[in-house]
Amino acid sequence: MKALTPLLAVLAIVALAALGGLAHASLVLLAVFVPYSACAVFLIGFCYRVVRWAWAPVPFRIPTTCGQQKSLPWIKPASLDNPSTGWGAFRRMTLEVLLFRSLFRNNRARLHDQRLVLGEDRYLWLGALAFHWSLLVILLRHLRLFLQPVPVFVSLLSRLDGSFQVGTPAVYVSDVVVVGALVYLTARRFRSPQVRYISLPFDYLALFLLLGIVISGLLMRFVFRVDVAAIKQFALGLAVFHPSVPSTLAPIFLIHLLLVSTLAAYFPFSTLMHMGGVFLSPTRNLANNNRSQRHVNPWNHPVKTHSYAEWEHEFRDKLKIAKLPLENEDAGKIAFD
Amino acid sequence: MPEKLLSIEPNNPEGDWREAKAEFRKGTICYSAAPKNVTYLGLPNPRPWQPFDADWKLPPDWKQTILDGMKERLQKYRSFRLFMEICVRCGACADKCHFYIGSGDPKNMPVLRAELMRSVYRRYFTLTGRLFGSLVGARELTEDVIKEWFYYFCQCTECRRCSVFCPYGIDTAEITMMGRELLDLIGCNINWVLEPAANCFRTGNHLGVQPHAFQDSLQFAAGEASEITGLPIEVPINRKGAEILFVMPSADYFGTPHYYTLLGYLMLFHEIGLDYTVSAFASEGGNFGLFSSHELTKRLNAKIYEEAKRLGVKWILGGECGHMWRVFHQYMDTMNGPADFLEPPVSPITGTRFENARATRAVHICEFTADLIHHGKLRLDPSRNDRWNVTYHDSCNPSRAMGLLEEPRHILKNVCRNFHEMPENTIREQTFCCGSGAGLGTDENLEMRLRGGFPRANAVKYVREKHGVNLLACICAIDKATLPTLMEYWVPGVEVAGVHELLGNALIMTGEKERTTDLRGEDLRGEDLRVENLRGERLTKEEATRE
Numbered sequence: 001m002k003a004l005t006p007l008l009a010v011l012a013i014v015a016l017a018a019l020g021g022l023a024h025a026s027l028v029l030l031a032v033f034v035p036y037s038a039c040a041v042f043l044i045g046f047c048y049r050v051v052r053w054a055w056a057p058v059p060f061r062i063p064t065t066c067g068q069q070k071s072l073p074w075i076k077p078a079s080l081d082n083p084s085t086g087w088g089a090f091r092r093m094t095l096e097v098l099l100f101r102s103l104f105r106n107n108r109a110r111l112h113d114q115r116l117v118l119g120e121d122r123y124l125w126l127g128a129l130a131f132h133w134s135l136l137v138i139l140l141r142h143l144r145l146f147l148q149p150v151p152v153f154v155s156l157l158s159r160l161d162g163s164f165q166v167g168t169p170a171v172y173v174s175d176v177v178v179v180g181a182l183v184y185l186t187a188r189r190f191r192s193p194q195v196r197y198i199s200l201p202f203d204y205l206a207l208f209l210l211l212g213i214v215i216s217g218l219l220m221r222f223v224f225r226v227d228v229a230a231i232k233q234f235a236l237g238l239a240v241f242h243p244s245v246p247s248t249l250a251p252i253f254l255i256h257l258l259l260v261s262t263l264a265a266y267f268p269f270s271t272l273m274h275m276g277g278v279f280l281s282p283t284r285n286l287a288n289n290n291r292s293q294r295h296v297n298p299w300n301h302p303v304k305t306h307s308y309a310e311w312e313h314e315f316r317d318k319l320k321i322a323k324l325p326l327e328n329e330d331a332g333k334i335a336f337d
Numbered sequence: 338m339p340e341k342l343l344s345i346e347p348n349n350p351e352g353d354w355r356e357a358k359a360e361f362r363k364g365t366i367c368y369s370a371a372p373k374n375v376t377y378l379g380l381p382n383p384r385p386w387q388p389f390d391a392d393w394k395l396p397p398d399w400k401q402t403i404l405d406g407m408k409e410r411l412q413k414y415r416s417f418r419l420f421m422e423i424c425v426r427c428g429a430c431a432d433k434c435h436f437y438i439g440s441g442d443p444k445n446m447p448v449l450r451a452e453l454m455r456s457v458y459r460r461y462f463t464l465t466g467r468l469f470g471s472l473v474g475a476r477e478l479t480e481d482v483i484k485e486w487f488y489y490f491c492q493c494t495e496c497r498r499c500s501v502f503c504p505y506g507i508d509t510a511e512i513t514m515m516g517r518e519l520l521d522l523i524g525c526n527i528n529w530v531l532e533p534a535a536n537c538f539r540t541g542n543h544l545g546v547q548p549h550a551f552q553d554s555l556q557f558a559a560g561e562a563s564e565i566t567g568l569p570i571e572v573p574i575n576r577k578g579a580e581i582l583f584v585m586p587s588a589d590y591f592g593t594p595h596y597y598t599l600l601g602y603l604m605l606f607h608e609i610g611l612d613y614t615v616s617a618f619a620s621e622g623g624n625f626g627l628f629s630s631h632e633l634t635k636r637l638n639a640k641i642y643e644e645a646k647r648l649g650v651k652w653i654l655g656g657e658c659g660h661m662w663r664v665f666h667q668y669m670d671t672m673n674g675p676a677d678f679l680e681p682p683v684s685p686i687t688g689t690r691f692e693n694a695r696a697t698r699a700v701h702i703c704e705f706t707a708d709l710i711h712h713g714k715l716r717l718d719p720s721r722n723d724r725w726n727v728t729y730h731d732s733c734n735p736s737r738a739m740g741l742l743e744e745p746r747h748i749l750k751n752v753c754r755n756f757h758e759m760p761e762n763t764i765r766e767q768t769f770c771c772g773s774g775a776g777l778g779t780d781e782n783l784e785m786r787l788r789g790g791f792p793r794a795n796a797v798k799y800v801r802e803k804h805g806v807n808l809l810a811c812i813c814a815i816d817k818a819t820l821p822t823l824m825e826y827w828v829p830g831v832e833v834a835g836v837h838e839l840l841g842n843a844l845i846m847t848g849e850k851e852r853t854t855d856l857r858g859e860d861l862r863g864e865d866l867r868v869e870n871l872r873g874e875r876l877t878k879e880e881a882t883r884e
Binding site: 005052061289296297314 | 342344345346347349350351352354379411412413414415416418419422423424425426427428429431432433438443446448449452463464465472473474497500501502503504505506507508511538539540541547548549552553574575576577617618631632635636639640643644647665666667668670671672674675689691692693694695696697698699704707708711736737738739740741742743744747760762763765766767791792795796
């Protein structure tokens, strides 16, 4: 069972965090040392990976063209799906990053009685979009814990997000959506035979960590009702590099914190790096202006070719029979390039 | 051809893919490259061997060679490094691959095809892979892995359909290309790729046609075009000072139904009085190097610009060919340019400047002809194609590596009166591959070709049943060579033709005699002379009597 190891790993982290709060020394370790280290690993690792991609040359211009090229003036080009300019490629990337345009195309191939039927399938797109956007909103909302005074856009966002006033504290829309989307994405990995087959243990690890973070966050808010003021005090201290650890922190908060730290530290080593990589994909971020603008390959090595002179030399007799013109009439002297 | 109709069944894969091994079965694999071809091209490890042998006679240091090769390519290609690292295995690509649909083999899901290499990448090039091994999806590089690579990288036609659907644009073609380059380093290549490549390197074309035979076949074609039209059609060869160098795939002058497309070109050029030449040296636009390595691509492609320069032409016009246009469009200028000895292409007939080709200076024949038609420079009688009920197959490379979608359609809609598109999800950028591209179009691989071509055939079957389509038009030489077999097997009664064959039929030429036959030599007057049998196949009178 591929999902078992990652599940146990996440449970172990939870247990570790719950126990760690009992002694002061381990509390400091969990609340200060671990978050700082995780943050450092995340920042350095993320930058390292992105820079390494960015430095790798793009020897050929290989956009995947998903629409009509720009050719003759009376044929309408697909400027988004087959951009011919940098601006077009920028717009294509924007749609890709913000709206997952390629995933939107998704369809599903089914076989019925030796026939192939292609049907629409937008659930993956919807699930992915819902997850990423709600996660972004939640991250932005968390800024209120690290900034004093709270920026206007953060409180505005929180107000908007919590505008469906059901009970106290208010239930955030993003919380509901993120849980739903994560459950869908996890269930999909288990239920679809194809996706189950291709999934690797660490694909589950990312999902379980995220689920753990979301669940512990919700528990903090709705069940254990942690002291938000104290946590903000602590978070502000972390943010300005003057950490002051209170004598006690709620175990559920420590669990949340350790899970987040784990995810951050794990991030640069995982495929979660798609967050940075998507911007650098040469099949998406280049304009299809291949024939109108020269693209230079920085390592364009010379290769061994078969030149015309060599060719003419080899087929001289045949060329003569065919009365095709020769460059070098004199068979005795061959001029090689 | 398999006697029983292949059963195309959905299957739900079970177990761990990293344990499985490739099973080499005749009909689903391509045979190894003959030592003489490997040697001629100067590639490593020429030897007699076959994929179903237990011992592949790999060089002693094969493992290091592969790992060094991977390292080098990771540093040279951002695409390779990125595509090794960012896949989240969402599965969007899984059912987009024609080989997966047709074979049900889970390792034909694009994501797993790439994982075959990613697993090795993780083991040797990542910290987590070295530390946690199989937990993070890493695996040892063994001979079985090499065999699996060979099997599955020769079961990918580099069509890029999966790349259209991938949220990160991961292009399996890039991974397959790297895989094949690496396999080349230890001498695991297929003959259907290396023999054409070796021929092309020596004679200038895949079929190994030497200059006098090249001249013969072109003059024969010109003679036939003259006979059909009653006009003195000629074809200039290696003529210096012509305005345009015309480059076509060699199948056009040696294969059927390609040959009718060649007649179409020759008639068109005669009618508009084009100042052009073909070349016996640059006698191949196609480039099987593309299916082997970037280096071989460049080596074979070099002759195009070299010949254009030698002949002193102004620009290059390219015929109907799929992967030739992938190379012309995405690689030629970068590899062998700049083409500063040529001029930005201008149509001598309409004066149109082909702005989109101003650097590479190579224009696709469909762009050229569509422009002629748009400007009313051609007189066309589409009724001459009335016996055809046409649909159009977008070839992978022009659609997904170029975006040449409307130009051929514009021509088709002007040269025939019955045109029906296949379903939306199976054309344009979502087109299904013929199943035989990227050097896999050999008969020893027929079962896999028929399986891979099933989604395409299935869409043709749909329009055949709905609209009575009997002709599949396309602009790719590999399509023309392999789709007839595919049609015969899955959709009997559908023939295959190039766009310029239909143009040649419809083209009213100045001073031509009354046409009695089409370019296939079949009767033009009145209706189709062929009859339909009980199975719905259309046969010529001769064939029907035989039945």
